[in-house]
Amino acid sequence: MTDLLTRDRSGDALKIPPHSLLSEQSVLGGLLVSPGSWHEVAGILHSDDFYRKDHRLIYAAMAAKMLAGDPVDMVTLAEELDRVGKLDDAGGHDYLAALCENVPSAANVAYYAKIIRDKATARRLIDAGYDAAGMAFNPEGHSIDEIIAIHQQKIDSLSERWTKRSSTWMDLVSEGLATLEEAENICKxxxxxxxxxxxxxxxxxxxxxxxxxxxxxxxxxxxxxxxxxxxxxxxxxxxxxxxxxxxxxxxxxxxxxxxxxxxxxxxxxxxxxxxxxxxxxxxxxxxxxxxxxxxxxxxxxxxxxxxxxxxxxxxxxxxxxxxxxxxxxxxxxxxxxxxxxxxxxxxxxxxxxxxxxxxxxxxxxxxxxxxxxxxxxxxxxxxxxxxxxxxxxxxxxxxxxxxxxxxxxxxxxxxxxxxxxxxxxxxxxxxxxxxxxxxxxxxxxxxx
The missing domain is CATH 3.40.50.300 (P-loop containing nucleotide triphosphate hydrolases)
Incomplete structure (x- = not known):
């Protein structure tokens, strides 16, 4: 994903890809103010879901500290970014401080995270659409069925990124019978x-x-x-x-x-x-x-x-x-x-x-x-x-x-x-x- 403007379908006008700058800032600021909210967003977001590069760097550094079990605040986050040589690219100390000061509410980070996720998914959908259009204009030896299959797989992967396979009721019954059999064997x-x-x-x-x-x-x-x-x-x-x-x-x-x-x-x-x-x-x-x-x-x-x-x-x-x-x-x-x-x-x-x-x-x-x-x-x-x-x-x-x-x-x-x-x-x-x-x-x- 890039931060560049994208062209609309006519190719004439330039359009800004879907994103929510305020939501991204609110999530990052909310996590700095309330690190305990990390597990509300960890299962929703990846660093590459953020539209801005500096936000991707900040979130990735937060994730590294959280997964290591280290405390996360302005000081430790700045140290982590500096350690990997990305502090200036992430906006420096001043931008980290601004994120903390301007967060509307740390209580809503999960809601903001879903907005970021949806915007990122929309951007990926747009990219997939442009790729499909490009291949349709220039098949380069691919049949139309092959082009459809390739891009159907890309579309499917967008939903699979955030949803696990659902189970039928028969799956549930089968799992229950297996569990019952295991319990019976242990009991015997x-x-x-x-x-x-x-x-x-x-x-x-x-x-x-x-x-x-x-x-x-x-x-x-x-x-x-x-x-x-x-x-x-x-x-x-x-x-x-x-x-x-x-x-x-x-x-x-x-x-x-x-x-x-x-x-x-x-x-x-x-x-x-x-x-x-x-x-x-x-x-x-x-x-x-x-x-x-x-x-x-x-x-x-x-x-x-x-x-x-x-x-x-x-x-x-x-x-x-x-x-x-x-x-x-x-x-x-x-x-x-x-x-x-x-x-x-x-x-x-x-x-x-x-x-x-x-x-x-x-x-x-x-x-x-x-x-x-x-x-x-x-x-x-x-x-x-x-x-x-x-x-x-x-x-x-x-x-x-x-x-x-x-x-x-x-x-x-x-x-x-x-x-x-x-x-x-x-x-x-x-x-x-x-x-x-x-x-x-x-x-x-x-x-x-």
Missing amino acids: AGGHQGMQFGLPRFDDAIVGIYGPRLVFVCGRPSLGKTALVQQMAMHNAAKGMKCGICSLEMSQGELALRSFANRFSIDFGQLVRGDEDARKEVDRQLEAHQMAHYNIFVDTDTFSLDGIVAQISKWKRDHDIDFAVVDHIGLVEAQGFNTRNDQLGGVSRTLKKLCKSLDMPIIAVCQLSRALEKESRRPRMSDLRDSGNLEQDADGIFAVHSADEDDRKKKDVELGILKWRLGHKGWKQGFVFNGQYQRFEDPVNINY
Whole structure:
């Protein structure tokens, strides 16, 4: 595509190709003001959809930073453009500043992006039309049927660029029968689909987590939510599954110590204190245990929503992970929201879309409201702290609850299924959170 004027059909007058300068500036300015909007437009636009060359350069630089999980603002964008030698071609610092200052509303970037896409498609349609006219005037050995076929293919590619193949109802039925057969085979083998928590009575209730499911694991502080999802990750990794963990609360070192305590039954307190005997036991266990080779990928440095999405997407692309964990969403940084409620709603919507685009589960840890402590009762969905759209977006909400108020090493806990699109709701009792080993245990049917 070029920025040149095009001739109308008569060849006499010059016409400006379809474009919307204001929409292009609004999208770029909106993304600079609110980088969290990136995933609203990433599936709509490519850099070559922009009419102006400087806009194409700016959007391409934004995409490079976003996909790398780096923050995007005026400074980092200018640095990226300067790094590739395109800062002056993109208008320099002054133009980037003007984009930020003149954006009408960052809330409408998806709408503006569709305008840009439609204008780009119109330009490609015009180009295809001129090409077809040129070949019709000068066939150069092509038959008319060949010319029609060539340009029909070009026209078809314009729609395929933005639309995936639709499915017939028979396709749906066939896919359903295949899924049913797979589930039946797994059931006959005594297992579950997808991933489990490694707590048999709870796993029997949820029958595994698979497909594009967004699941929240919630509870009050100090009830072992992180321990539960980390134990779940290791349980599934031991079966050969691959997992990515975005941990916003703990360092790699602390996560490692918790995993040693959980898998090797070594006192967590001794590990934290650097006990010599505990260290020797870790060394001995690692030599005989396969844990060091688990396919678990960990990021403890990324806090932005865009960065988390980029990291999980990269794990899926590079390692084909089976599921991801985000711990916890209350610490995720997302810009462009007026209230805490709106922010968490934006985080949950983005993670829900990510589940669908990657076709895999995401397990997200979240807090429950402090008001719950005063009422001495089991949690409800409405107790999700600053819930936003969490209840609506979630395919499953699992809760950890304990009536024990003291900070004992072992606590009797209940695991609740507050919401589950694939099964029944309810509470499962008789579990234990063993703080000494950072482990959830099912004394009725031990399998951890």
